[in-house]
Amino acid sequence: MAQSGSDTRQRILKAALTHFAVSGYHGVSVPSIAKDANVSIGSLYNHFESKDALVNTLYFEWKTVLKRYYIEGYPAEASIREQFNFIWFKLHSYADDHPEAFRFIENHMHGHYLQKHCFELEEEIFEIGRMFVRAGQEQGAIASCSPQIVVSIFFGAFVQYFKDCNAGRATWNLETSLFIKEACWKGFSTSP
Missing domain, CATH: 1.10.10.60 (Homeodomain-like)
Structure with missing residues (x-):
């Protein structure tokens, strides 16, 4: 066949x-x-048509899946704390469901070979986080700081945890992930 x-x-x-x-x-x-x-x-x-076309297709497809994780069921009317919990859980779920894809997109997100549409999708995804931060700042729940810096705090912490697990320096589990989430929340929220 x-x-x-x-x-x-x-x-x-x-x-x-x-x-x-x-x-x-x-x-x-x-x-x-x-x-x-x-x-x-x-x-x-x-x-x-080329290795570049292949890596761009792969990157765009897996970033699109990540974007769907974030936007499907997003609790826009929930408290800022609940929205953060949702974002973190979705990030954890994506990395848990697709660890190879998460490793791939993180290793390639700044690649000179990526095309404009890949960088635009990356910005759309970061904008989801920045919108959450701006809403939290307007409500007084998140400290006054650049929204991108706040996103970098929690996203960077998550990515480093993922990398540490891949390197054998930490163990991948939801309990540790939630501990890191709480540490991040305490770092940028205005209340515990």
Whole structure:
């Protein structure tokens, strides 16, 4: 039975995700992706015109999934504290559900090879966090500071925890994640 084009494309994306997550953009060769996807190099190039096109497609797809995690069911009418809990839980859930994808997008988010549409999506996602911070500041629940700095505090803490777990310096679990969430909240909120 012949493989469909979409099956081939998905195998290529799956193999590419693994390679890029582990070895980074510059440590990956197109032939190694094709080999692990069990396709010819020519077949890979029929689906993606270049390694750049492949990494951009992968990045955009996984960032889109992350954005959906944040916006689906967002409790806009809830308290700022509950909104923060939601954002953190969604970030944790995404990393828990898709650890390889999270490692990939974090390792590549500043890549010179990413195209404009990838950076625009990145900004849309950061804007979700900044909107939460601005709303909290308007209500007096979050300290007066640049919204991006506040986002950097909690997002950076989460990413470092994830990286420490991958390096074997910490253990990945919800209890530790929630401890870090509370430490972040205490750091930028105006009340405990």
